[in-house]
Amino acid sequence: MTLAATTTAPGTAPPVLGAEHMTLRFGGVTALHDVSLDVRADETLAVIGPNGAGKTSLLNVFSGFYHPQQGRCFFTGTEITGKPTHEIAQMGVARTFQGTHIFAGMTVLDNILVGRHFHMRTTIPQSFLYFPWAHREELRHREVVEDIIDLLEIESIRSALVGALGYGLRKRVDLARALAMEPRVLLMDEPMAGMNTEEKEDLARFILDIREARHIPVVLVEHDMSVVMDLADRVAVFDFGRKIAEGTPQQIQRNPAVINAYLGASA
């Protein structure tokens, strides 16, 4: 599988999201050590590395959930280090989670509508009085959500409670919710983990569709090397909190340090 979805050559556009000399510690554990990394517009950047390498920590710092002791993060030129998570999300950083973090008590539709929350304006008194425009706003955003439902092929489970769904479908709802935010960058934390081959292929196809239809840059944390080789424009390799290599999938496959630390260990 090759990608030539975009007009600009992948990896040459200016960065959307960036980290500069970032260090994150938990007590004695250094989860990230002096990490600098750029995510460029319209690229899919894979982040790989063994367990505990700091991949999730990196995404959590970008999301504002962890605060690095040193270094800074930027989003489209604005510094976001230390900003609260919901503000960073509203600026356009969306996120899917390792494992499931969805709202189990809501339907699929309502879960995705939560992604529209900060695009909507209806206030509490307006919804109390059921103003007609509150109702119209709801319908307008429903259309945006229906497009995403079509894209991810989850029409049939629209009104199901997510608590009752299987793992693969939950992950799709998680992705749908992130897309509903209309993000300017999408961070995906091991979206394929725990899926069977068929589910993985579906999800890989969706990620390609998203890229083609929406041109959203993606940071993809992933263990499955064949997935990474298929989807990523660039790959960053982490080991013990350090970025040990960065380059095209082909370069990474040949990099001796990577083979040593990661590929060699698992293959």
Add this chain to the structure above:
Amino acid sequence: MAMLPSGVFAVRYAQDRALLRTRPQWVSLALFMLLLALLPHLVTPRLLAIANLMLVTAIVVVGLQITLGYAGQVNLGQSAFMGVGAYAAGVLSTKWSLPFLVTIPLGGVAAALFGFVFGLSAVRIKGFYLALTTIAAQFIFHFAVLNLPVSWLGGSNGISMHPARLGGIEFSTDVSIYYLFLVSCTLMVAGAFGMMRSRTGRAFIAVRDDDVAAGMTGIPVVRTKAMAFLVGAFYAGIGGGLYAYYIRFISVDQFNLFNSVWYLGMIIVGGTGSIVGALLGTFLIRAFQEVVTSIGPLLAELVPWLGGDIVFASMNILLGGLIAFFVIVEPDGLMHRWNILKASYRLWPFRY
């Protein structure tokens, strides 16, 4: 499907969103409201007085449902929030001679602010410790009323009130109060449905189910939790104000911790996260309380050797036992059971 004109979508989604979708649903709601409207002509004065208490309690419990059932924030101070609304309405009415159409909403606002303060301090703690913090609301309320100058809130003497007036109508009988309460309760319940089915309600459920994911989806988690307290306390304040105009005498003892625990019991029995569940729980527990309080004296009379004290104590144990029974056997409440029944009915062969 993508080729349909956009108007068709709007119609379909609007239908999809409607709360009542089928004609039988509309008819049953209309019949139910008709029954409620005719109730004063159908029941004894004693039962009507109970109905009045149920209506005002329903408002308070729907508020608790929003804070606890929807937003997942434990609140054992709902009775104190109700008291704040009652006292605010009482003072504004007796000292400032404001009409009840003004004092009731202001009572709600006063309670909402009180609740918001607790919400803000409570949002960073969870579960058991949050419960303790909200119990503190109860004690602060008690302490403030009893220790502020008597000329402000009446201290331990309480406040006596004039009946509510609207134009030429004076709400001084059980029947007139019933209609006032019915209209208020209907409005508050409809408002609760409006809020909980909007972005507000979704944000509440989101912070309840997963506050990490909620934050990363752009929801301000701390603010949302505090707002859940604010809205729930507003309902308590409205209920408190109405209650004050009904009893026409306010004292701190009417708003104690036991009542807060009862409201919690009503939510547990009716089912968390459901407005109808809150109404159902209010009805059942209030009815049960009435049965118990009327059987109690009867029993004490019939079996004199038991003694009044023992009878009343055992009645309370019985009520507590009922709630314990629900926590163990049906922790999701009656609405949950009802939803399961409804779903299986829909899946019945050949019914689409």
